[in-house]
Amino acid sequence: MSKYREVFVLVVLIVLGYSKSIDNNDVVWFPNPNGDGTLIPAHLTPSPGAQAGNPADIHFLLYTKNNKDTYDEIFADNVESIDASNFIDGAPVKLLIHGFGSNYTHSFPKNLQVDYVSDAMTETYNVILMNWSILSDSPDYFTAVANAQIASAEAAKLLKVLVDLGKTSWDKVHLIGYSLGGQVVGQIGNRIQKMAGIVNRITALDPALPLFDVAHPENRTSPDDAVFVDVIHTAANGILGYWDPLGHIDWYPNGGRYQPGCGVDPSGSCAHDRAPAMFMESVFSQLKFFGRQCEDYDLYKNGDCDSNALEEMGHHTPSFARGIYFLDSNAQRPYAQGP
Known part of the structure; x- marks a missing residue:
C-alpha cells in the first residue's frame, strides 16, 4: 500500500464516525466558486469506490512581476523547472490554496494573485497557486478532506525544496487558504x-467546518502551525465555517456568523465567500478594516470594548496582534468602514 493510500484510509477512518452521526443530512452546500450565486453539493459521507488522489494531479503555478499573465509550473522533483522559472530569489513566497469545488482560476486565489504581482504592489513576491482541483472536486467532499493530506504533503515538499535550494527561507513564507484550503494551510x-522548519505566517479565510470539528487537532489549523496565524470567520453558523478560534488572532466581522448584504442565507454560502473578498480588498484598501479586541459581538456593539486594542484586519495585520476581534463592514463593496 502506498503512503498516500495509507493516509487516505487513515483519514477516512478518522471521519467515518462523524459521517454516521449526520442523521441523513449528509450534504451541505458551498458557494459555487464561479461566482454566479449558485451552490454546489458537498457529500459528507464516503462515495462507493472512492480512491486516494494522485499527487501528479496537483500543480504549483508561479507568478511574479516578471510573468504576471502566464504562469511557470514548478515541480519539487525537478530542480530544472525551478531554475528555469521566473522565481525571484530571496523574495517572499505567497502560497495560495483554493477550497472545495474550486480551482486556481476562480476569484480566490486568482484576484489575489493579480494584486500581488501588479505594478501597484510596492513589494515583490513569488506567488504560487496550488491547483488541486481534481482532488477537491464537488460533490465528494469526504474524499476531498482525505485528499487534503496528500495536497499538504506535496506543498510542504515543494516549499522545503525551495528553502533547501536557497531560493527562500521559512521566515519569508506566507500560506493563504480559503474554506477547505483554510484547513490545508494548517x-x-x-x-x-x-521537517525542522516553521513558516512565518498562515492566513485561514473562513476555514471549513464540516468533518474538521471532529478531526484530530493536527488536521486543522492552529496557532502552532506558523509563527503567526490569523483567521477570518464570516460564516461560522454551524454549517460551513469554523467558529472556534484557530489562530493567534481571530477576526469575526459582523459577529462572524452572518454578513450584511447576504439577505436570506440559510446555507451561509454568501457569508462564506465574504472572507476572501474582505482579505483581497484589504490589500489596497484606503479605508482599511479595523476591529476591536472583545469577548463577544454584543459587548462590541454595546461599546463596552471601545477602549480595547484596535488592529487592522487582512493583508496588513501586524504579526504581534493577539486575541479575538470584532468589526462591522458594509453590505457591498467597498466592505471596509475604516477605524
Whole structure:
C-alpha cells in the first residue's frame, strides 16, 4: 500500500464516525466558486469506490512581476523547472490554496494573485497557486478532506525544496487558504515543523467546518502551525465555517456568523465567500478594516470594548496582534468602514 493510500484510509477512518452521526443530512452546500450565486453539493459521507488522489494531479503555478499573465509550473522533483522559472530569489513566497469545488482560476486565489504581482504592489513576491482541483472536486467532499493530506504533503515538499535550494527561507513564507484550503494551510504548516522548519505566517479565510470539528487537532489549523496565524470567520453558523478560534488572532466581522448584504442565507454560502473578498480588498484598501479586541459581538456593539486594542484586519495585520476581534463592514463593496 502506498503512503498516500495509507493516509487516505487513515483519514477516512478518522471521519467515518462523524459521517454516521449526520442523521441523513449528509450534504451541505458551498458557494459555487464561479461566482454566479449558485451552490454546489458537498457529500459528507464516503462515495462507493472512492480512491486516494494522485499527487501528479496537483500543480504549483508561479507568478511574479516578471510573468504576471502566464504562469511557470514548478515541480519539487525537478530542480530544472525551478531554475528555469521566473522565481525571484530571496523574495517572499505567497502560497495560495483554493477550497472545495474550486480551482486556481476562480476569484480566490486568482484576484489575489493579480494584486500581488501588479505594478501597484510596492513589494515583490513569488506567488504560487496550488491547483488541486481534481482532488477537491464537488460533490465528494469526504474524499476531498482525505485528499487534503496528500495536497499538504506535496506543498510542504515543494516549499522545503525551495528553502533547501536557497531560493527562500521559512521566515519569508506566507500560506493563504480559503474554506477547505483554510484547513490545508494548517496541515502544511504542521508538516513543515516536522521537517525542522516553521513558516512565518498562515492566513485561514473562513476555514471549513464540516468533518474538521471532529478531526484530530493536527488536521486543522492552529496557532502552532506558523509563527503567526490569523483567521477570518464570516460564516461560522454551524454549517460551513469554523467558529472556534484557530489562530493567534481571530477576526469575526459582523459577529462572524452572518454578513450584511447576504439577505436570506440559510446555507451561509454568501457569508462564506465574504472572507476572501474582505482579505483581497484589504490589500489596497484606503479605508482599511479595523476591529476591536472583545469577548463577544454584543459587548462590541454595546461599546463596552471601545477602549480595547484596535488592529487592522487582512493583508496588513501586524504579526504581534493577539486575541479575538470584532468589526462591522458594509453590505457591498467597498466592505471596509475604516477605524
